[in-house]
Amino acid sequence: MEESKKEYRQLLPVPMYNHDYNIWSVLKNCIGKELSKITMPVVFNEPLSFLQRLSEYMEYAHLLRLASQQPNPISRMQYVIGFAVSALASNWERLGKPFNPLLGETYELVREEFKIICEQVSHHPPISAFHAEHNDEWTFHGSIHPKLKYWGKSVEIQPKGTVTVEFPKLNEAYTWSNVQCCVHNIIVGKLWMEQCGNMEIVNHATGHRANLTFKSAGSNNKDLHHVEGYICDKDKQKLYFIYGKWTEFIKSTEYVNYEEYLKENSHKLKKEDVRSKSPNDSPCHTSKKVLQKLNSLKVSPFKSMSVQESMEDSNLPESSDIPKSDSAYSIDIPNSIIIWQVKPRPLQSGDYYQFTEFAMSLNEMEQGMKKYLCPTDSRLRPDIRKLEQGDMDGAASEKNRLEEKQRCSNKSRKSKKENNWIPGWFKYDINPYTKQEDWIYTGKYWDRQYQENVDIF
Ligand code: CLR
Numbered sequence: 001m002e003e004s005k006k007e008y009r010q011l012l013p014v015p016m017y018n019h020d021y022n023i024w025s026v027l028k029n030c031i032g033k034e035l036s037k038i039t040m041p042v043v044f045n046e047p048l049s050f051l052q053r054l055s056e057y058m059e060y061a062h063l064l065r066l067a068s069q070q071p072n073p074i075s076r077m078q079y080v081i082g083f084a085v086s087a088l089a090s091n092w093e094r095l096g097k098p099f100n101p102l103l104g105e106t107y108e109l110v111r112e113e114f115k116i117i118c119e120q121v122s123h124h125p126p127i128s129a130f131h132a133e134h135n136d137e138w139t140f141h142g143s144i145h146p147k148l149k150y151w152g153k154s155v156e157i158q159p160k161g162t163v164t165v166e167f168p169k170l171n172e173a174y175t176w177s178n179v180q181c182c183v184h185n186i187i188v189g190k191l192w193m194e195q196c197g198n199m200e201i202v203n204h205a206t207g208h209r210a211n212l213t214f215k216s217a218g219s220n221n222k223d224l225h226h227v228e229g230y231i232c233d234k235d236k237q238k239l240y241f242i243y244g245k246w247t248e249f250i251k252s253t254e255y256v257n258y259e260e261y262l263k264e265n266s267h268k269l270k271k272e273d274v275r276s277k278s279p280n281d282s283p284c285h286t287s288k289k290v291l292q293k294l295n296s297l298k299v300s301p302f303k304s305m306s307v308q309e310s311m312e313d314s315n316l317p318e319s320s321d322i323p324k325s326d327s328a329y330s331i332d333i334p335n336s337i338i339i340w341q342v343k344p345r346p347l348q349s350g351d352y353y354q355f356t357e358f359a360m361s362l363n364e365m366e367q368g369m370k371k372y373l374c375p376t377d378s379r380l381r382p383d384i385r386k387l388e389q390g391d392m393d394g395a396a397s398e399k400n401r402l403e404e405k406q407r408c409s410n411k412s413r414k415s416k417k418e419n420n421w422i423p424g425w426f427k428y429d430i431n432p433y434t435k436q437e438d439w440i441y442t443g444k445y446w447d448r449q450y451q452e453n454v455d456i457f
Helices: 023-027 051-062 060-068 071-084 255-276 283-297 306-311 345-352 355-360 383-388 392-415
Strands: 046-047 097-099 106-111 114-122 126-133 136-153 154-160 162-167 172-177 180-184 190-201 209-215 226-232 240-243 249-254 338-340 426-430 435-439
Touching: 023 106, 051 071, 051 106, 051 114, 051 126, 051 136, 051 355, 060 071, 060 114, 060 136, 060 162, 071 162, 071 209, 071 226, 071 338, 097 154, 114 136, 114 426, 126 435, 136 240, 136 435, 162 226, 240 255, 249 255, 255 306, 338 392, 383 392
Parallel strands: 046 097
Antiparallel strands: 106 114, 114 126, 126 136, 136 154, 136 162, 154 180, 162 172, 172 190, 180 190, 190 209, 209 226, 226 240, 240 249, 249 338, 426 435
16 A cells, blocks of 8 residues: 655745845945855845755655666666756756855755755855765765855856765765856846856766766857766766756767767758858847747757857847746757656745745644754754744844854854864765765764754754
8 A cells, every 4th residue: 555645835834025135235245255154134045044955956866766776877877967967956046045054053854765964064164064865775975065256247156065876785886066056147137047067977886977068058048057968988988968957857868869860950950051141141140040940940959050159259148137948949869768857846936935845845844843853953943934934024133143142152162172163963084986075974863862062043
């Protein structure tokens, strides 16, 4: 008999407060500051702690189970890629700032496909560590130190640190580091976000690698949210082509199919290109027309098509609008499989900080939870709870109180020469696969023997 599925909260208690503050009026005083040192009015916050936001990596954790169940390293890699990309999907249009975790704050989440424990292990620099697992099938762990860079009209957030997936039964480990997150229009216009950069997923046991490029929107937003790359073996032989959007789906096909597809379609493309190059058309105009045509043909406007090149430097997007994702856009290479597809957002998501259904449930005090929850859990933060309930003033004053309390205990630790804060559940170490500094889970959280003298709220 099938066990009845546990049901979780599907909405927050009240819709979000719509403010019309300009983010620049705050940010202009914060140029050069670290993310954790920027204090923004609570109206810019979403009612989650950064630890909870990190737990959103886990929404599609079943992909790790699927990966662990595959008999060959290529299919395992495909699902690991699916997981790595899906982990970013919830960021789409999420522009509220999560609360900075307090030092020692923790967050746990138990679901059918995983359990995760996160802890804020350092405040300056801000570092969040997490460890997720599912039975003895897989573990997923890492530490993230978000670093902010200002680029005038945009800010770039680099989530420094690597993440590791392990399949203990197979003696296999994968690592990768996250791509940058770019928030645009911080001075005027509407904020919007993209994920950009390269992500290399390495299978340390077999030497297989996945090289993925998260593309920036580019001129006319032709590459908005696109992800593209390949899986290669230890000899750098390209075996599979990977493509999709981090906001929607990831597909995969054998590399030869992709090459075949390119050959066929570039022929079509060239014909289009020549035909539309009438003397009256400006190069940019021509390209747009070709693009439209291509979209209607459902042909990929992905790189390496000759028409694209003429557009490269035509007009970079300077508009203050949110670029529109071309939903009609689709690239369909024959013999592809879908590895991951996003769940649609709840209908009322727009009134609730653009939360996914998964995000709506993160701060829920589940039945019976109060009894066993660790006293440092984000769910017990009064400022987040107040914001969630729509009490802006209450949230603001609680946030101040907590930050003041944190400053006090930092001071008293220093005066007592207890300079080092020792996290409860993670220890500073070197990641054996990447040989880089990392925070490794010490393995005791789920025994629920909490330290009693930690009072952070
Ligand atoms: C993106 C996915 C990465 C981990 C990560 C780190 C920092 C997060 C970022 C993610 C999403 C966007 C984020 C950011 C911190 C602040 C920023 C939540 C989750 C929000 C949008 C606030 C932006 C305000 C600036 C304009 C200062 O793997």
